[in-house]
Amino acid sequence: TQLLEQSPQFLSIQEGENLTVYCNSSSVFSSLQWYRQEPGEGPVLLVTVVTGGEVKKLKRLTFQFGDARKDSSLHITAAQTGDTGLYLCAGADQETSGSRLTFGEGTQLTVNP
Amino acid sequence: NAGVMQNPRHLVRRRGQEARLRCSPMKGHSHVYWYRQLPEEGLKFMVYLQKENIIDESGMPKERFSAEFPKEGPSILRIQQVVRGDSAAYFCASSPSVPANTGELFFGEGSRLTVL
Numbered sequence: 001t002q003l004l005e006q007s008p009q010f011l012s013i014q015e016g017e018n019l020t021v022y023c024n025s026s027s028v029f030s031s032l033q034w035y036r037q038e039p040g041e042g043p044v045l046l047v048t049v050v051t052g053g054e055v056k057k058l059k060r061l062t063f064q065f066g067d068a069r070k071d072s073s074l075h076i077t078a079a080q081t082g083d084t085g086l087y088l089c090a091g092a093d094q095e096t097s098g099s100r101l102t103f104g105e106g107t108q109l110t111v112n113p
Numbered sequence: 114n115a116g117v118m119q120n121p122r123h124l125v126r127r128r129g130q131e132a133r134l135r136c137s138p139m140k141g142h143s144h145v146y147w148y149r150q151l152p153e154e155g156l157k158f159m160v161y162l163q164k165e166n167i168i169d170e171s172g173m174p175k176e177r178f179s180a181e182f183p184k185e186g187p188s189i190l191r192i193q194q195v196v197r198g199d200s201a202a203y204f205c206a207s208s209p210s211v212p213a214n215t216g217e218l219f220f221g222e223g224s225r226l227t228v229l
Contacts, residue, residue, distance in 0.1 A: 035220075105154055
């Protein structure tokens, strides 16, 4: 059974601060996605990383996939209140070619004004 | 993700009743996935379907749960004789006809089932 562990589980920071969220596993994934979920809504895809060592930037968000494709991180620069939400990482299973995602339990981020 | 339509958004059932949750995938998508999110937990895979076929149901409970995706109409997740432990948010997702190995999914807004 593949597992993804996210840390921290909860994070409360002030607007303007930087933060990093981690997603770790002992399993290798063919790809890894980051989603953001707001209360009462479904997860929204932020980014997909495929290649070991890959770094992708989305405005103030920087995503990195570990060299061994077992872990990932999400770094937010100068956080804004609009960044508040539940951040989920999800790994695609190599054997099932991505048809089944394994999700971490999420990091609940609160950015205070 | 607004293209994946789920209904009802909220459903209340008493123990022992049946719950039916419907999902219409994004236009052009023929692959549907159901995930369950229990309170304070992440999403757990339940089942993966293509039109008229169940491809992977390894995450489905062995009893009371079933899913279908008929040739015409939405995908349906059916829960018979619901119990309080079935209370959760059920999310449907879809992917294009030829899913990439990246496994990107587009989620609906979920159906929240409450069992009294």
